[in-house]
Amino acid sequence: MTSTRIAYLGPTGTFTEQAVRQWAPELVTAAWAAPSVPAAIQALRDREADAAVVPFENSVEGSVPATLQALLEGDGDDGVRITGEVHVQVQFxxxxxxxxxxxxxxxxxxxxxxxxxxxxxxxxxxxxxxxxxxxxxxxxxxxxxxxxxxxxxxxxxAGTAYQLQTAAERIADREGAVTRFVVLTRGTPVPPPTGSDRTTLVALIWQNRPGALLELLEQFATRGIDLSRLESRPTGEGLGEYCFWIDADAHLSEHRMREALTGLRRTCRDVRFLGSYARADRRPVPAPPHADDRAYAEAQAWVERLGRS
Amino acid sequence: MTSTRIAYLGPTGTFTEQAVRQWAPELVTAAWAAPSVPAAIQALRDREADAAVVPFENSVEGSVPATLQALLEGDGDDGVRITGEVHVQVQFxxxxxxxxxxxxxxxxxxxxxxxxxxxxxxxxxxxxxxxxxxxxxxxxxxxxxxxxxxxxxxxxxAGTAYQLQTAAERIADREGAVTRFVVLTRGTPVPPPTGSDRTTLVALIWQNRPGALLELLEQFATRGIDLSRLESRPTGEGLGEYCFWIDADAHLSEHRMREALTGLRRTCRDVRFLGSYARADRRPVPAPPHADDRAYAEAQAWVERLGRS
Missing domain, CATH: 3.40.190.10 (Periplasmic binding protein-like II)
Incomplete structure (x- = not known):
């Protein structure tokens, strides 16, 4: 692991560097401070880095448009996936x-x-x-x-990075602001489920179909999957054209998640799977009893029996 | 087939006998005119008949409670299934x-x-x-x-059956009334799909769960399945306890129908599959492009690929 090269949103001394330190303290000194989020992700695509750490959203400011846009700029087959996340307490x-x-x-x-x-x-x-x-x-x-x-x-x-002194610390008006960073890798397997996982994806719905957003949400609700985040973002294709960024409380390895993804693939204009990975807060998000793998196995066995007699 | 014994709702000369005649003209003379719908179905359960023909619903009067009740009285594992339907133009x-x-x-x-x-x-x-x-x-x-x-x-x-003369015919006030009869068999395979099929089932939802009926409908909508009939009927367990009789425009052999049944089995208090069979009106009910077997196969292959890289 010591040979892993990490690209992160620089310069040195940013909260992103703090995120790298939290995620892999031993790698922070050799990490590359990229000049921008797209540059960090491009380094990954160009195999100049093995991982990239970029800000994803902030509990005060909301999502980071530069990251969302850069993630969508790949063709979807570039193998760039979110394989981890880090929460950094924002203090000034x-x-x-x-x-x-x-x-x-x-x-x-x-x-x-x-x-x-x-x-x-x-x-x-x-x-x-x-x-x-x-x-x-x-x-x-x-x-x-x-x-x-x-x-x-x-x-x-930043004080350490630039040999400055701290004249005052913890000066934020509000305590508890958190920034969520994502760890991106390329061509690596989906990390195994931990019981506290998240799946991030982007869905493009058919704009001329009434009820399409409701249908999108039903694809999850029907399979007992909670969404922790849903955000519409312009696609850049024209006014009124939106894609939906979704964080779902389930892992690709779960039957319910695979079935929901199958449903999205069938009904959406496009779906981009950005990764299943462990939540930084480690909060367990178990499937409800009617939607866990055991419930699916039992129900599928029942359906199989129907066809037999 | 000539040895098939049919039980139907008698006496001879009823519309049910007409249904038997339409369904299998060669078997009508040897058919048994049962004194009641439960008696006809019981003959099937007792292996005294190979098929039973009973009225299911009428376009003027609605469903036939005696039939619905008798179908539910089995334990669900008695193998009694709807394998066909017949529409009889009601004339008097x-x-x-x-x-x-x-x-x-x-x-x-x-x-x-x-x-x-x-x-x-x-x-x-x-x-x-x-x-x-x-x-x-x-x-x-x-x-x-x-x-x-x-x-x-x-x-x-009935004129032929009882040697009566017709003093007047077609005396109904309204033309076009139709009664739908179902053909029941026991322990036989689900008939193969014809492209114009129906699946009949009964779902018991959790009464204390708000939105449970909407969830039930979503299990079908999410998989692109139209319902042609939805009727709530008391379960007999107490006031306010209902089960839902559902006719869905799809066949058990279709992926969308198996997935919807899996969803019902997971989320409902009980589900009874009563059969997939050819519609009497032969109206084609194709799956929408986003929910046919080809769409499922493509989407599942996509999900499989997600787990690999």
Whole structure:
């Protein structure tokens, strides 16, 4: 495993790097900080990386469009699959160059999303500092290290990455924000079920068919599968053309999931299977008694007997 | 086949006998006129008959409760199955003893349902005749033959059976009434699909589960199966306890039907499969393109491939 090359959304010091550290601490030093999500995924497609770690959704901001779009850009047969997920508690620190005091901060840089999540703290403690938007929190920290600004609102890990000091920590207005990262691999088998699994897929429905979205949901409900996430996203093919991103609480190895996928394949314009993998929260999501593999086996045996006599 | 013994709902001269004649003309003379629907079905269970023909539903009166109840009384493993159906155009004649004229009719006997379907004709042509209810139209004809009444409103076939004359024919107020009869056999294979098939089944849902009836319907809709008939009937277990009689436009040999049955078996309190058989009207009921066996085979092969890479 030590030879695994990981591509992640850089620069170094981002929450994505924290995700890599949580997922495989021994691999983080050799990981490649890709300049963008598509670049990280492309490295995987080009076999320049064995895995890619990218942000998928945030409990405050919602899904990460760049990741969703990049995942769909493959032809569906490129073998890129989600094989794991990592949850990172999002926390922010105020990072400064060694020697700078809070009182000396005139300019503070960060990503606009980070400003939005630390608004109250900044209004209380740095009411007069100028806020300068940067393309990422890590880029803001880097700029501080280079002398461009006095302070950065960034991930705690950025302090280490850029030799900055922590002037204040845990400055987010709201505790408990979590970002979900996905681990992508290419051409690897679907990980075995753990009892706490998730399947991510994208379905394109027939737009001119009334009730098509309801039919889509019924394909899961009929097989006793809960959906934990359903999000419509434009396909880019025109206004009103949507695809649906779905997280289902079941694993490809389960009969109910295979039957639901068969149903989607029959009734949808297109279906993309993005992977079955262990949930980061390890919450058990057992099949209901009427939809587990034992129930299927019993029911199928009954149907087989009907045809015999 | 000439040795097949048929039990049907008698007495001779009923519409059920007409159904036997339409289904197997060569067997009608040796058929047994059972005194009741349960008696006809019991003869099948006791191996005293090889087939039973009983009325199932009428386009004017609705379903025949005695038949539905008798079919459910078996333990579900008695092997009694619907293997065919016959539609009989319901027509009524006014039958009299030879020599009786219309003017001489003072009393007219029939089953109350037959009186209800010939009300206008009787009001116009026999306004002063006394109407006497009998247990069946054939029994009324028999009573006329025995001298009990002057005339009977009965099936045309009853005239031949009881040596009566037809004083008037086609006297129903409404043309086009049809009674559907089912042919029951025991321990025989499900007849092969014809492209115009029906599957009859009874489902008992969990009463305390909200949405259970909708779930039941979804098990069919999700697999592209149309229902031509859905009727709730009390189970006899208490007020508010219902079972659902279902005619589905598909055959047990079809993948979609086997999958729907598997779903019912998993989610219902009980399911009784009563048979897959050719429709009497021979109307083709093809599977929609997204639910035929080819669509299932393609979709299943796709799901199989997902698990491999």
């Amino acid at each position: 620190s105020l990072l400064v160059r060694p020697g700078t005091t809070l009182e000396g901060v005139r300019t503070v840089a960060s990503h606009p999303h980070a400003f939005a999540q630390t608004r109250e703290w900044l209004a209380t403690h740095l009411p007069d500092a100028q806020q300068v938007p940067e393309s990422s929190t890590a880029r803001a920290a880097q700029a501080v290290a280079e002398g461009g600004y006095d302070a950065a609102v960034a991930a705690p890990g | 004649s006014l039958l009299v003893r030879p020599g009786t004229t219309l003017e001489g009719v003072r009393t007219v006997a029939s089953h109350p349902h037959a009186f209800a379907q010939t009300r206008e004709w009787l009001a116009t042509h026999l306004p002063d005749a006394q109407q006497v209810p009998e247990s069946s139209t054939a029994r009324a004809a028999q009573a006329v033959a025995e001298g009990g009444y002057d005339a009977a409103v009965a099936a045309p076939g």
